[in-house]
Amino acid sequence: xxxxxxxxGLRDLTPASAIPRxxxxxxxxxxxxxxxxxxxxxxxxxxxxxxxxxxxxxxEVLRQIFEVTNKGGTPGELALRFDLTVPLARFVARHENxxxxxxxxxxxxxxxxxxxxxxxxxxxxxxxxxxxxGSESALADAEIALVIHKALESAGVPDFTIAxxxxxxLDGLLESLGLAGGGxxxxxxxxxxxxVGREAVAAELVKDPGQGGADLSTEQAARVLDFAEQGxxxxxxxxxxxxxxxxxxxxxxxxxxxxxxxxxxxxxxxxSGRMSIDLGLARGLDYYTGIVFETTIKGWERYGSVAxxxxxxxxxxxxxxxxxxxxxxxxxxxxxLALLEEAGRLIAGQVETPVLVGYFPGTQPxxxxxxxxxxxxxxxxxxxxxxxxxxxxxLAHGSSRGRLLGVIVGPDEEAQKTFNLRDLVSRREDxxxxxxxxxxxxxxxxxxxxxxxxxx
Amino acid sequence: xxxxxxxxGLRDLTPASAIPRxxxxxxxxxxxxxxxxxxxxxxxxxxxxxxxxxxxxxxEVLRQIFEVTNKGGTPGELALRFDLTVPLARFVARHENxxxxxxxxxxxxxxxxxxxxxxxxxxxxxxxxxxxxGSESALADAEIALVIHKALESAGVPDFTIAxxxxxxLDGLLESLGLAGGGxxxxxxxxxxxxVGREAVAAELVKDPGQGGADLSTEQAARVLDFAEQGxxxxxxxxxxxxxxxxxxxxxxxxxxxxxxxxxxxxxxxxSGRMSIDLGLARGLDYYTGIVFETTIKGWERYGSVAxxxxxxxxxxxxxxxxxxxxxxxxxxxxxLALLEEAGRLIAGQVETPVLVGYFPGTQPxxxxxxxxxxxxxxxxxxxxxxxxxxxxxLAHGSSRGRLLGVIVGPDEEAQKTFNLRDLVSRREDxxxxxxxxxxxxxxxxxxxxxxxxxx
Numbered sequence: 066x067x068x069x070x071x072x073x074g075l076r077d078l079t080p081a082s083a084i085p086r087x088x089x090x091x092x093x094x095x096x097x098x099x100x101x102x103x104x105x106x107x108x109x110x111x112x113x114x115x116x117x118x119x120x121x122x123x124x125e126v127l128r129q130i131f132e133v134t135n136k137g138g139t140p141g142e143l144a145l146r147f148d149l150t151v152p153l154a155r156f157v158a159r160h161e162n163x164x165x166x167x168x169x170x171x172x173x174x175x176x177x178x179x180x181x182x183x184x185x186x187x188x189x190x191x192x193x194x195x196x197x198x199g200s201e202s203a204l205a206d207a208e209i210a211l212v213i214h215k216a217l218e219s220a221g222v223p224d225f226t227i228a229x230x231x232x233x234x235l236d237g238l239l240e241s242l243g244l245a246g247g248g249x250x251x252x253x254x255x256x257x258x259x260x261v262g263r264e265a266v267a268a269e270l271v272k273d274p275g276q277g278g279a280d281l282s283t284e285q286a287a288r289v290l291d292f293a294e295q296g297x298x299x300x301x302x303x304x305x306x307x308x309x310x311x312x313x314x315x316x317x318x319x320x321x322x323x324x325x326x327x328x329x330x331x332x333x334x335x336x337s338g339r340m341s342i343d344l345g346l347a348r349g350l351d352y353y354t355g356i357v358f359e360t361t362i363k364g365w366e367r368y369g370s371v372a373x374x375x376x377x378x379x380x381x382x383x384x385x386x387x388x389x390x391x392x393x394x395x396x397x398x399x400x401x402l403a404l405l406e407e408a409g410r411l412i413a414g415q416v417e418t419p420v421l422v423g424y425f426p427g428t429q430p431x432x433x434x435x436x437x438x439x440x441x442x443x444x445x446x447x448x449x450x451x452x453x454x455x456x457x458x459x460l461a462h463g464s465s466r467g468r469l470l471g472v473i474v475g476p477d478e479e480a481q482k483t484f485n486l487r488d489l490v491s492r493r494e495d496x497x498x499x500x501x502x503x504x505x506x507x508x509x510x511x512x513x514x515x516x517x518x519x520x521x
Numbered sequence: 522x523x524x525x526x527x528x529x530g531l532r533d534l535t536p537a538s539a540i541p542r543x544x545x546x547x548x549x550x551x552x553x554x555x556x557x558x559x560x561x562x563x564x565x566x567x568x569x570x571x572x573x574x575x576x577x578x579x580x581e582v583l584r585q586i587f588e589v590t591n592k593g594g595t596p597g598e599l600a601l602r603f604d605l606t607v608p609l610a611r612f613v614a615r616h617e618n619x620x621x622x623x624x625x626x627x628x629x630x631x632x633x634x635x636x637x638x639x640x641x642x643x644x645x646x647x648x649x650x651x652x653x654x655g656s657e658s659a660l661a662d663a664e665i666a667l668v669i670h671k672a673l674e675s676a677g678v679p680d681f682t683i684a685x686x687x688x689x690x691l692d693g694l695l696e697s698l699g700l701a702g703g704g705x706x707x708x709x710x711x712x713x714x715x716x717v718g719r720e721a722v723a724a725e726l727v728k729d730p731g732q733g734g735a736d737l738s739t740e741q742a743a744r745v746l747d748f749a750e751q752g753x754x755x756x757x758x759x760x761x762x763x764x765x766x767x768x769x770x771x772x773x774x775x776x777x778x779x780x781x782x783x784x785x786x787x788x789x790x791x792x793s794g795r796m797s798i799d800l801g802l803a804r805g806l807d808y809y810t811g812i813v814f815e816t817t818i819k820g821w822e823r824y825g826s827v828a829x830x831x832x833x834x835x836x837x838x839x840x841x842x843x844x845x846x847x848x849x850x851x852x853x854x855x856x857x858l859a860l861l862e863e864a865g866r867l868i869a870g871q872v873e874t875p876v877l878v879g880y881f882p883g884t885q886p887x888x889x890x891x892x893x894x895x896x897x898x899x900x901x902x903x904x905x906x907x908x909x910x911x912x913x914x915x916l917a918h919g920s921s922r923g924r925l926l927g928v929i930v931g932p933d934e935e936a937q938k939t940f941n942l943r944d945l946v947s948r949r950e951d952x953x954x955x956x957x958x959x960x961x962x963x964x965x966x967x968x969x970x971x972x973x974x975x976x977x
Contacts, residue, residue: 069615069840072568072599077612079619080559080626087560091547098873099897101904101922103536104543108645109565109601109631110587112528128592131566133601135587135635143528145565145589156533159525163535165921167907170536175565179591189564202907204886211894325886332887333894384525417554430660430781431788438667438789441555448557451623451658465621466557 074182075189085411086402090173092219093193093396097171100212102195105170107152113144118383121151129178145177149194157198158384166199185403196393198380203322206356206376206392207329213360213372213394214335220401221410224363225371227339230346231323231356234306237316238292242285250279255293255347259366263290296344299337300327306344319355326356354378358394368404372396418446419511421463421489423456425475432479436472436503443504445511464489469514470507486510530638531645541867542858546629548675549649549852553627556668558651561626563608565633569600574839577607585634601633605650613654614840622655641859652849654836659778662812662832662848663785669816669828669850670791676857677866680819681827683795686802687779687812690762693772694748698741706735711749711803715822719746752800755793756783762800775811782812810834814850824860828852874902875967877919877945879912881931888935892928892959899960901967920945925970926963942966
């Protein structure tokens with residue numbers, strides 16, 4: 066016998082996980098499409114030189130690459146993609162003459178990193194990205210926030226905040242402290258503020274660069290931290306920042322950009338409490354060049370961001386001379402699913418198949434088959450248990466799979482062309498209903514159950 | 522600059538291909554779910570010993586395996602899956618105590634084979650499988666045919682035939698010729714009948730086994746060929762075969778099984794012309810142990826089968842001592858898409874996003890943003906062009922992406938809270954409509970366009 070376990074760091078998804086996951090992805094696809102984002106697909110296998118091009122991935126990510134070879138292939142030539150961004154850059158460069166810009170795409174797929182396996186960390190995981198490429202408009206930025214908002218709403222996320230910051234504002238701050246150009250260490254320290262607190266970050270800011278510090282004076286560190294900590298809230302934060310940094314052209318431009326984006330988002334009817342300015346938000350600011358987004362779920366902030374992104378100047382400079390600015394974000398599907406499960410917010414069972422047709426021994430098997438086909442033709446997902454076991458076990462099987470209703474026939478019902486209708490939750494049963502009202506009876510009973518339940 | 526092409530034998534899917542593909546998959550998922558098949562996911566990377574276990578793959582497939590290694594990993598330990606069947610067997614054995622049987626699953630995913638690249642042949646392609654495991658009932662067999670029927674109908678396939686045969690019938694025939702147990706070469710020869718014709722197959726049947734022949738006498742070959750050629754049609758074919766092979770218990774059982782399956786399929790309302798018996802159908806009969814299915818599209822038979830499958834005795838004998846009989850099929854997604862494209866049957870464009878909101882220079886960008894959000898909230902997919910280019914170019918961009926309607930505003934409309942509604946196909950335009958009737962006007966106009974068009 067061969068051991069049927071998956072390799073270390075990989076995992077199987079049984080229906081209990083795969084059903085809510087597929088449901089969530091299907092809603093995301095619907096949201097992406099409703100904004101005009103179109104799907105693309107790129108291979109899981111890329112050329113090694115594409116993945117390891119300068120700046121394509123961090124040193125850490127490059128160390129985790131899975132190499133791929135087949136008999137007759139050249140070792141070192143191919144590898145599994147570690148994200149969907151490098152493939153997007155390659156894709157856009159390759160097809161730049163047929164895509165038309167602005168180009169709005171989404172992509173959902175597995176990526177691979179040979180990380181040390183740990184709880185909740187997998188070597189294959191799903192990324193779910195959407196980007197608008199070839200536009201510098203604030204409309205494109207605002208739309209990314211709208212998509213995050215709509216996607217999380219569609220997934221039933223109870224309450225969340227989309228925090229925004231702008232690279233120009235932080236650049237202005239650094240410049241005002243005489244630190245223009247050397248802000249990487251400041252950003253890295255700031256990024257840990259929510260996690261480790263003010264004191265620890267202050268210590269890091271004043272540390273020697275040789276020790277990974279930012280080499281700030283105590284006073285500079287205090288100014289950075291005050292700015293970050295007082296920079297959380299609504300549009301009034303932008304007014305305050307304008308007073309502090311008004312002399313910096315890049316800060317002014319960034320503040321104006323954020324204001325325009327906030328207006329656009331509001332015009333689309335997003336409640337203002339959903340959006341927040343966070344001038345301490347520093348993640349990814351070494352990469353992004355304009356707005357940055359992070360999304361946390363209220364009461365679950367410790368999980369970190371479930372949807373992050375931002376604006377970049379030039380997506381595909383490794384592959385084409387054409388300058389391609391863009392803006393996009395990525396939803397952390399695995400994290401979001403884990404969180405909703407922990408919060409008891411995942412819709413269990415297969416709501417797409419609410420009915421089981423059960424039959425007593427002695428019934429012609431064509432009878433349940435016929436009734437099930439009629440229900441499916443009426444748009445009602447319906448299962449027939451394939452083996453002639455006891456009706457009780459058929460119904461128990463249905464319940465265990467999340468079916469809500471049993472349509473039950475036996476030889477008597479078959480002869481009289483009737484059926485019994487059992488609510489599998491309350492166990493209430495209506496008997497002797499005519500086949501002629503099958504679809505209507507089942508549809509009404511489902512409606513009643515769903516109105517009584519938590520809804521979907 | 523790094524070359525942005527994909528590696529040999531791989532491919533990118535631009536929206537023109539990815540949109541109809543995603544649409545088809547979404548319909549398939551709906552059909553699978555409506556029968557109670559649940560999704561599962563297994564990793565793209567499997568342990569090498571799982572993939573190369575005895576009988577897991579043919580020698581040819583095993584030669585094409587892509588090995589996977591990362592820094593610090595052991596070479597030869599991991600590989601990319603070459604199908605979804607071996608992972609299914611491993612999965613079912615691994616989770617046998619939590620799944621509950623019969624277990625109905627579907628899986629859609631990439632598989633990898635290092636084949637020599639050729640036109641229409643890719644090293645990464647998609648499989649789309651569904652199986653019922655742990656049941657020997659004819660209901661489970663018949664349901665697989667129903668799923669094929671519903672899935673192809675949902676994909677807009679114009680006219681197709683699901684052909685069926687049964688391993689027991691061919692075994693009975695071989696037995697009646699004194700060839701029981703040695704039928705592999707006969708099946709391989711028969712499998713080519715539609716392609717190469719009777720004479721070529723007859724020659725192969727009488728050839729020496731050393732030359733790959735079946736070593737039949739001329740008379741035996743003629744009987745096999747008569748049986749296969751006269752064995753195509755409706756249930757009457759089963760009656761004729763019963764007369765020829767009635768003395769063979771396995772043939773009798775196979776014929777009875779097929780008859781029961783045909784009755785079940787008919788009871789579900791499938792037109793009888795859609796199903797056909799084909800006693801010459803031999804593909805996969807060395808692997809399958811009961812019914813086998815093949816599906817061809819009328820007028821496109823040369824493409825071969827677009828959905829094939831059958832019943833097997835024991836899925837997971839490599840991984841568990843538990844006997845797991847099952848039945849399933851696989852839809853050839855890539856082939857089906859290629860065929861529908863060639864037949865002009867692919868629905869182009871992104872029907873999920875039928876509206877473009879365009880705006881004249883001088884309009885507040887919040888205005889189109891607001892109108893678009895209202896349409897989306899009403900369930901109407903809507904795009905806003907992000908840059909303030911000319912309205913003509915905005916509309917042209919929309920048309921190129923398959924948008925059907927333009928909602929147009931300028932500073933005047935903005936002041937009067939009105940909009941113009943342009944049919945992007947006929948170019949008819951209604952002017953000065955009030956914002957208060959936005960959703961209704963757009964919904965009615967879309968209805969009119971869709972009734973006039975080919976439909977979706």
